Amino acid sequence: MLTRAVRLYGADDLKLEQFELPEIKDGEILAKVVTDSICMSTYKLLKQGKAHKRCPQDVDANPVIIGHEFAGDIVKVGRDWQGEFKEGEKFAQQPALNYKGSLASPGYSYRFYGGDCTYCVIPHEVMELGCLLHYGGESYFQASLGEPMSCIIGGYHANYHTNKQDYRHDMGVKPGGSVGCSM
Numbered sequence: 001m002l003t004r005a006v007r008l009y010g011a012d013d014l015k016l017e018q019f020e021l022p023e024i025k026d027g028e029i030l031a032k033v034v035t036d037s038i039c040m041s042t043y044k045l046l047k048q049g050k051a052h053k054r055c056p057q058d059v060d061a062n063p064v065i066i067g068h069e070f071a072g073d074i075v076k077v078g079r080d081w082q083g084e085f086k087e088g089e090k091f092a093q094q095p096a097l098n099y100k101g102s103l104a105s106p107g108y109s110y111r112f113y114g115g116d117c118t119y120c121v122i123p124h125e126v127m128e129l130g131c132l133l134h135y136g137g138e139s140y141f142q143a144s145l146g147e148p149m150s151c152i153i154g155g156y157h158a159n160y161h162t163n164k165q166d167y168r169h170d171m172g173v174k175p176g177g178s179v180g181c182s183m
């Protein structure tokens with residue numbers, strides 16, 4: 001399948017290119033991207049290039065597709081997932097993968113999986129993690145905005161000093177704590 005994608009080759013180095021996607025394997029899904037909202041995190045990746053923690057070190061030779069807030073249609077389903085997903089149905093996705101401790105995520109780390117393209121290949125780890133979601137909404141952009149909305153909600157939960165696991169809010173005076181003023 002021919003795709004047209006915006007790919008990152010390094011810091012401040014984006015190219016719009018057309019290339020052939022590999023044939024999907026049994027555990028993968030071919031998808032058509034309809035919407036992809038633009039995120040400031042993508043701008044950070046563009047500015048940092050290889051210094052970004054999710055960016056592969058060989059990105060200059062194997063560029064990644066940018067964009068992680070996307071939704072669209074499922075075009076072809078690999079054999080392993082044919083009981084669960086159907087060709088032609090809409091999808092949404094959860095882009096923060098965390099597969100076996102890896103930081104790899106769509107929009108930062110994958111050659112054939114990301115949002116700023118016409119077609120992409122959804123890899124097996126996304127399927128195994130349950131991060132590909134059935135979507136029954138009317139408009140694609142609402143599904144694209146799922147990830148930024150979750151960031152806003154998460155931001156409110158983390159307005160106080162909390163731990164990263166459960167956002168528990170520890171009240172009261174911290175032993176040995178101090179209050180300073182920068183003026």
Ligand SMILES: [Zn+2]
Binds near residue numbers: 039069
């Ligand atoms: Zn985002």
